[in-house]
Structure formats: C-alpha cells, structure tokens
Amino acid sequence: MTWSELTWKQIEDRYQSILEMPFVVELANGTLPKEKFQFYMAQDSLYLEHFGRALALIAARANDISQTLKYLKYAETAIVVENILHESYFKDFGLTEKGEIQPACHHYIHFLKSTAALDSVEIAMAAVLPCFWIYKKVGDHIYNHLQSEKNPYQRWIDTYGGEEFADAVEQAINLCDEVASETTPAVREKMTEVFITSSRMEYHFWEAAYDLKKWA
Numbered sequence: 001m002t003w004s005e006l007t008w009k010q011i012e013d014r015y016q017s018i019l020e021m022p023f024v025v026e027l028a029n030g031t032l033p034k035e036k037f038q039f040y041m042a043q044d045s046l047y048l049e050h051f052g053r054a055l056a057l058i059a060a061r062a063n064d065i066s067q068t069l070k071y072l073k074y075a076e077t078a079i080v081v082e083n084i085l086h087e088s089y090f091k092d093f094g095l096t097e098k099g100e101i102q103p104a105c106h107h108y109i110h111f112l113k114s115t116a117a118l119d120s121v122e123i124a125m126a127a128v129l130p131c132f133w134i135y136k137k138v139g140d141h142i143y144n145h146l147q148s149e150k151n152p153y154q155r156w157i158d159t160y161g162g163e164e165f166a167d168a169v170e171q172a173i174n175l176c177d178e179v180a181s182e183t184t185p186a187v188r189e190k191m192t193e194v195f196i197t198s199s200r201m202e203y204h205f206w207e208a209a210y211d212l213k214k215w216a
Contacts, residue, residue, distance in 0.1 A: 003180035004173050007126075007192045008133075011199040015134060018203055019141055023210040028142040030151035034093060037153065040209035041089055042098045043105040045082050047205070050109035051131060052078035057116040058124045063179075070171060074132075077168065081159075089156055103215060104208035108201040115194055122179040126191035129176055130198040136169040 008015075018024060023040070026032035052075045059071035090096070101109070112131075116124040142157055151157070180188050207213075 002177045003188060003191065004129075004177050007195050010192065011130075011196055014199050014203060015137065018134065018138060018206065021203070021206050021210065023206045024138060024142070027153055027157075028145075028151075030153060032153065034152075036210055036212065038093055038095050039102075039212050040206075041093065042095060043102055043205070043209065045090075045098050046101050047105050047109055048078045048082035050113060051128070052076075052082070054109070054112040054116040054124075054128060057113070058121060058128065061116075061121045061124070063121065067175060067179075070175065074168060074172070084159075092155070100215075102208065103213060104201070104204045108198075108205060111197065111201065119190070119194070120183075120187055122176075122183050122187050123190050123194055125172075125176050125179060127194040127198050129172055129195060130202050132169045132172045134199060134202045136165060139165075 023032065023036065027037070055071050055075035055078060059068045059075060062068040062071060112127055115127040119127075139157070176191070180191055183191075
C-alpha cells in the first residue's frame with residue numbers, strides 16, 4: 001500500500017465529517033446564506049495567495065527539476081484562481097475587497113509557509129497535499145451528488161469539476177508517494193503528521209466561514 005493510501009485512511013473519518021458540515025451541505029443545495037459565502041470567498045482568496053507562495057517555496061527546494069516545474073505550475077494556478085475569485089466571483093456576490101486574514105486562514109497559511117520553509121521538502125509536499133486532495137473530493141461530491149436546480153453557487157461549483165484540476169491533484173498525490181518511497185521512515189512519519197494537521201485545518205476553514213469567525 002502506498003504512503004498516500006495509508007495516510008488517507010487516517011483522515012477518512014474527518015473527510016466524511018467535512019461532507020456533513022452545514023457549510024458544504026448548504027452550499028451544495030443552494031441554501032447557504034450569502035454572507036457566509038462572501039466570508040468564505042474573501043478568506044479563500046487570501047489563502048490562495050499565500051498557498052501559492054508556499055508552493056513556490058517547495059518548487060525552489062525540490063530535489064528534481066521535474067518536481068520543480070510541477071510545483072511552479074501549481075503555484076501559478078493557485079494565483080490565477082485567486083485572480084479569478086477576485087475579478088469574477090467577488091463581482092457576482094457583491095464583494096469589493098478581501099479584507100483581513102481571519103484566525104482559521106491565518107493559522108493555516110502560516111503553518112504551510114513555515115513547513116515549506118523549514119522542514120524537509122518531502123514534509124512540505126505532504127503538508128500542502130490535503131488542500132489539493134480534500135478540496136477535489138469535496139468538489140466532486142457536490143458536483144456529482146448534491147446539486148440542485150438554480151443554485152446561486154453553481155458557477156463556482158463548476159470551477160472545480162474540470163479534468164485539469166483532477167490531473168493536478170493526481171500528480172500531487174503521485175509526487176508525494178514518490179518522495180515517500182525514497183525517504184526514511186522518520187520522514188514518512190512526519191509527512192503523515194503534517195498531512196493530518198492540514199486536514200484538520202481544512203475542516204476548520206469551512207467551519208470558520210459558516211460561523212463567521214473573526215478576531216476577538
């Protein structure tokens with residue numbers, strides 16, 4: 001069994017709990033209050049900007065030039081999507097600015113950037129993987145099973161149903177399996193640890209949007 005298969009088993013229950021979150025359920029059926037989606041979009045836009053920087057750090061530190069090129073492409077895609085959010089969906093849903101980074105987003109991006117800068121590159125790759133993998137699986141779940149007619153969020157949902165995103169996720173999983181197979185047991189254990197931590201932060205990111213959690 002690959003590193004990714006073994007590690008996913010450890011967060012399967014958390015993934016299932018994400019699918020049952022009010023934010024995800026209401027987004028899928030179109031009943032999510034607009035202010036909660038606006039909060040989410042603003043924080044997601046801020047997150048993607050810093051996520052792209054973490055990916056660029058990984059690209060710079062990768063041991064193989066093919067890995068460097070892939071992570072540079074991921075970084076570019078994250079920043080392009082951020083621009084799309086800002087220029088298109090912000091307009092659609094009445095947002096004029098991103099605002100301030102709130103606690104859940106702040107915690108997540110600083111964890112990813114510090115891991116990308118200070119831990120081994122294999123560990124950094126594992127830390128950013130849940131953002132690819134969980135997001136894709138949640139997106140597929142909504143796209144294939146829970147859509148409703150006249151959903152105000154349908155165009156946003158459609159953004160994550162494409163083959164290009166699916167291919168990028170599969171590549172990121174395979175890259176982590178590749179480096180995990182070539183590293184030490186201690187590093188593999190740390191890879192699993194940061195993957196689990198990031199999966200928790202994925203949950204809390206959606207939770208914070210639903211609860212509109214801001215700095216006290």
